[in-house]
Amino acid sequence: MIAWNVTRGEIEDFLYREAALLDDWKLDEWATLFTDDAHYVVPSNDFPAADPTRHLVMIDDNKQRLLARVERLNSRHAHREFPHSRTRHQVMNVISEGGDEQGLRVSASFIVWRFRNDRADFYVGRYDYVLAAAETGGFRIRYKRATLDMPSLEAAGTVSIIL
């Protein structure tokens, strides 16, 4: 256990700013929050504990694919998201789970709303983060996992936005 001298308020500020970047579609800036060895993972609905090297998940991005995802969403050719949907990332129940050599472990609850074409979709679940200390102060994201509570994507259909 490595002691991190941070308050929940500092962690929350960081997560809220990340959420605002996503809702504002400032995806290039959002991607700069991630370390070069970062992973962004969304497990399949039916298997929250999945290991992406052995089990089928929905998203398992390293930094290269995360940047490609951003480039795709910024283009006019990610048809599911052009024109962009309106989203609202709500982050709550933030808990610091303690630090180790990888960084500070943080969990939170989320509700992400997506509105487009007269549709209202929602994604509900749990975030697990590993946050690294940024050289400039504050945090960078080494690992982000968005585990969905819904047993299927019966309503939402896809995960075309970033959770």
Place this chain on the structure above:
Amino acid sequence: MLDSDLARLVDEDLTRFRVDRAAMTSQEIFEIETVRVFESVWIYLGHESEVANPGDFVRRTVVGRPLMMIRSRKSNAVRAFFNTCPHRGATICRQDAGNAKVFQCFYHAWSFDSDGALIGVPDEAGYPPSFDRADFGLMPVPRCESYRGFMFVSFNPNVEPLVDYLAGAKEYIDLIVDACDDRIEVIAGKNDHGIEANWKLLAENSFDGYHALPTHETYFKYLAKIDKTDEPGDDSASSSYLANGSVRDLGNGHAVIEKFSPYGRPLAKWAPSYGEESRAEIEQLRARLVKRFGTETAIRMMDNGRNLLIFPNLVINDVMSLTVRLFMPVRPDRMRVTAWAYAPASESPLLRAKRLDAYLTFLGPGGFAAPDDVEALESCQQGYAAGGIRWNELTRGMAREPRATDELQMRAFWRRWRDLMANRVLAGAAR
């Protein structure tokens, strides 16, 4: 609607093939389709390996009907039952999958063994002497047969044997299962999602080579970057791969497109995106497949991708990864899709990880391509509401040797659909 009206939903002559958009929007047609298509042919249920051990079960909804697939503890046979208590109707199996000694209905605690026999009734003395347990076993689905591990059911007791129904599709299942060393397993974690569109639009989309470049430009760009191949354009490798594939009508509504794969394949074509660490292993696998199946068959197995539709609602895409996609009608404008990743049980952890990585890039609800397919299908369904235009055009390739970017495969699907809808196919008669 009269049979003759139903037959006219598909309109064709020598140079024109059109489908009435009412086939995607009409509630009346949807209800006829449930009976004449889905309750008369074979429908995929799942893979035998999902119930590998005696007492294993999975539940699955097929055309709105809750079913369960159970491996018998006595005979080891895999059977399908209607998931409803013969007593008062509650669903017996209330978990997606598991293993059980006894299947007990929670409502009045009737219990059944893995062969469906009623083995326990609380306070059985309350029933008249005529009460016979043998009358109240779980009801098996009328027909349940498997081909090389792929388990199908039919609600039609007179349907032809599964091997006859599969017709030319058998050869492709053989190719895929052979390449997997005859032992496929289903990777844990499935894609399970809805689409606000008629199910037939996904059947068309699943082997529509024509849409690949325009709809999935962002995917091909990404692939070009990581595999250092040409970007899509008129002269690029990906354009010629899409143009030069072949297409075959396999009979009974099944069809396939097959083409050289510009991307890597876990079985067994190395590409830069697979990383140097997997190169030697993939080369060994190539050599083994050539030795076992001969150069011609092995090269086809390894270097070609194929998109196979087994009529009406099963798609086996043997592409950058092996995916099995099953879709069920819910309403005229809504379907439910389940997709799995299948793989050889013998695969090494390294290649398994590469396979999964390749799957995610293109496929699945969070991939770089599949969400845009969902958008395309929903957009078509929304467009039908406009009215004004009655027909969908499926004429491509009618005046040349059809290619993978043409529409022969869709015409094969629609002809079979029309023949079933218009009662032109006798129950149990293979084409």
